[in-house]
Amino acid sequence: MITRTRPLFKVFVLAGFVTCVLLLYTYTTAPSSADFFSSRKRAPCPPEAYADGQWVYDSMASNNSVQNRDDVIPMAGFAGCASSREYYWHMAADNDKQWDRFPRVTNWQWQPSSECSVREFSREALVRDLVEKGGWLILGDSISEGHFFSLSCTLYPHVVATPDYVKNPYFDRAWPQNLYLNPKSPLVKTLHFPRGFNISGTPLVTFRRVDLMLEQSALTELHRKAYNDPEDFQLFSEEAAWSLNFDYYMDLFTAPLPEANYGTLVASTGGHWTTTLFSGYRDESKPSEGYGIAGVIEFFEIAMTKWATDVQRRLFAQDGYILPNGRHGQRQVVVRAYLPGHEDCHDHKVPWTEIQPMRWFWYNWGNIWQFNEVFQRVVSSVQYPNIHYLAIDRPARLRPDAHVSSDCLHIMTGAGVLEGWTHYIWHFVTQEVYSRIR
Numbered sequence: 548m549i550t551r552t553r554p555l556f557k558v559f560v561l562a563g564f565v566t567c568v569l570l571l572y573t574y575t576t577a578p579s580s581a582d583f584f585s586s587r588k589r590a591p592c593p594p595e596a597y598a599d600g601q602w603v604y605d606s607m608a609s610n611n612s613v614q615n616r617d618d619v620i621p622m623a624g625f626a627g628c629a630s631s632r633e634y635y636w637h638m639a640a641d642n643d644k645q646w647d648r649f650p651r652v653t654n655w656q657w658q659p660s661s662e663c664s665v666r667e668f669s670r671e672a673l674v675r676d677l678v679e680k681g682g683w684l685i686l687g688d689s690i691s692e693g694h695f696f697s698l699s700c701t702l703y704p705h706v707v708a709t710p711d712y713v714k715n716p717y718f719d720r721a722w723p724q725n726l727y728l729n730p731k732s733p734l735v736k737t738l739h740f741p742r743g744f745n746i747s748g749t750p751l752v753t754f755r756r757v758d759l760m761l762e763q764s765a766l767t768e769l770h771r772k773a774y775n776d777p778e779d780f781q782l783f784s785e786e787a788a789w790s791l792n793f794d795y796y797m798d799l800f801t802a803p804l805p806e807a808n809y810g811t812l813v814a815s816t817g818g819h820w821t822t823t824l825f826s827g828y829r830d831e832s833k834p835s836e837g838y839g840i841a842g843v844i845e846f847f848e849i850a851m852t853k854w855a856t857d858v859q860r861r862l863f864a865q866d867g868y869i870l871p872n873g874r875h876g877q878r879q880v881v882v883r884a885y886l887p888g889h890e891d892c893h894d895h896k897v898p899w900t901e902i903q904p905m906r907w908f909w910y911n912w913g914n915i916w917q918f919n920e921v922f923q924r925v926v927s928s929v930q931y932p933n934i935h936y937l938a939i940d941r942p943a944r945l946r947p948d949a950h951v952s953s954d955c956l957h958i959m960t961g962a963g964v965l966e967g968w969t970h971y972i973w974h975f976v977t978q979e980v981y982s983r984i985r
Contacts, residue, residue, distance in 0.1 A: 591978060592663035597971050598941040600659040602898040602963075608654040616640035622650045623700070623961025629708035629726060630699035637696045639959035642952035648896060652949060652959070655898055657942045657967045666974040671734060673973050674705045677751040678728060678738050680977065681810015681868040681876060684800050686757040688789070690886060691815050693957055695724055695754035697965035705732040706751060721789050726752040739871035743804030750807060755796060756789040758819040760854050763790065770827075773849050784826035788819050793857060801865045801878070810868045810878055811976050812858075817885030817918040818956070820847055821911045840914050848921045859931045879933050879980055881972055882926055884919045884940035887912035889947035892955035899945045937975065942967055 609622050619640045620627060628634065635641040639652075659665060677683065683698075685691050699708050706726040710718050728735065728746050735746070759766065767782050776782075800809050822829040822838045825846070830839035858880055867875035889895070890907055905913050923936040942964060943949070949962035958964045 592659060592665045592971075592974065593979065594937045594939050594971070594975070596662040597659045597665065598939050600657055600663070600942070601900065602655045602942070602945060603658045604651075605654045605656050609650045611650060613640070613646040613649045616643075619649055619653070619961065620700075623653045625700040625703060625961065627703045628696065628700035628960070629703050629706045630696045630724065631708065631712040632692075632696065632724065633712075636951055636953065637693060637960045639951045639961075645893065645952045648948065651896065653961050653963070655946075655963055657963055665971070666978050668970045668973075670702055670705065673969070674702055674728070674732075674734055674751070675738060676973065676977055678740060678744070679871050681808055681878070682749075682751045682753070683811045683813055683972075684796075684807075684809045685752065685754045685813045686760070686791075686796060687813075687815040687883075688756065688758045688818055689720070689957060690818065691813070691883075692720070692724070692754055692756065693960065694813075694965050694968055695726075695752065697960040698752055698969055699726055700960055701966055701969055702726065702751075705729050705734055721756050721791075724754040725750040741804060741808055741869040741871050742873060743869070744808065745805035749805050753799075753807075753809075755791055755799070757791050757796065757814075758788045758816065759790055759850075760793075760814065760816045761790070761850055762792055763788065765793065766850060769850060769853060770846060773846070780827055782825060782827040784824060786824045786826075788824055793854070797858065797861045801861065804869055808868045810876055811972070812878070812880040813883060813972060814880060815883040815885050817915050817922075818911070820844075820918060837908070837911070837914055840911060843911075844914065844917050844921060847918055848925060851922050851925045855926050855928075855931050855934055859933060862933045877933060877980075879935065879976055881975060882922055882934065882936045883968065883972070884923075884936070884938050885915055886940055886943050886956075886958070887915040888954070888956035889950065890955065892947045892950045893952075895947035897948055899947065902941070902944045903947075935975070935980065937972065939968065939971055 611618070611622070613619060613622075616635050616638070619638050623638070628637075639645065685695055687694075699706065705728065707729045709725045709727070710722060712718060727748075727750055730746050761769070763783050770776060770782050799807065800812050802809075820843050822840055822843060825843045828839040828842040828846075830836075833839055862878055862880075865878075867877050870876050887905075888909065890905055890909065911918075919938070919940065923938060926934045926936050943958060946958070946962060946964050947955075949958055949964050951957045951959050960966075
């Protein structure tokens, strides 16, 4: 257990220089002055208003029962899925003892609050925007991987996925997963491609496994500087976690065509910030206090402040992604609120109307709201004009019925939760961003 000392870490501040750079950056890389000023009106659907809604059952949807696992694909409204990684597990169709939840589980639709005017969803319009307004780089753990899989279904058949896990099932979870424009899609002839775009080589969406947002070695060094750790202090246990070097994935995010043309980075973290991984904080004498989780949360704020500062500095230093007209668009980062799981999830068959309290507080689930609160507070600073926090976790928290068959953390594809993330993130980066520039 770590002995607490007064932190030596000082929050990184971009000072007055940021204001000057921000003004220049905003007015030189926004799509156009007319578009910018016209969108400064009240945002049509801020994240909090989107999340303040309810699940509504679609009585006109299918009432057919599942006879084989492929039946769940059309029930979820898909023509198929491009990704082949753990296909039926993601669809929650791998356990026939749970088929009785279909089709009900796929027949719910999220209805945002009356304050929201969300862009009507169209997979074709989303594909067009991923080509013409920049692709998405998704960073996170296995929850974010589930989001990637859902996207591969939502955008099918207009996209193809790599790698092929049927031909080679031995790719590990750290391997990059990509969605590319399907050259056979009828949309190809209607799209306006940025100069240098390569249909088979420029990804529309990429997922990379990054559990903590920073490498363990970088976190260890950051912790040492912040707390003046004794020489024998060990921050991490041997518990498995996956990550990438920060500069590596930021180089990927800002890579030029034809390698990439990402416009949006979607980040989420929290689930692996536990006292079993961060074992230096583990205190067996404090079970009622999360075994020392408060110290992990405190360090989380230090780490995410550094992360956000370094991300924004990288964005200030580059020109942006390429639009079809040759101009540059501002790259944006959205931080999606992390999710706790649901205890006894498979005992629930319908959504909740209100979030229910936990009883057993497995893992760090009872503290996820604190990690989310910290991350939101950090990136809400004026220092980070291109980083936006999306508090859109409530729809998922009301869906104990929407988990995969094997556990109560991962969300199944097709229940509307992951698909709702796609819909709102697309809406946000195409409709909301410029009304929120600070």
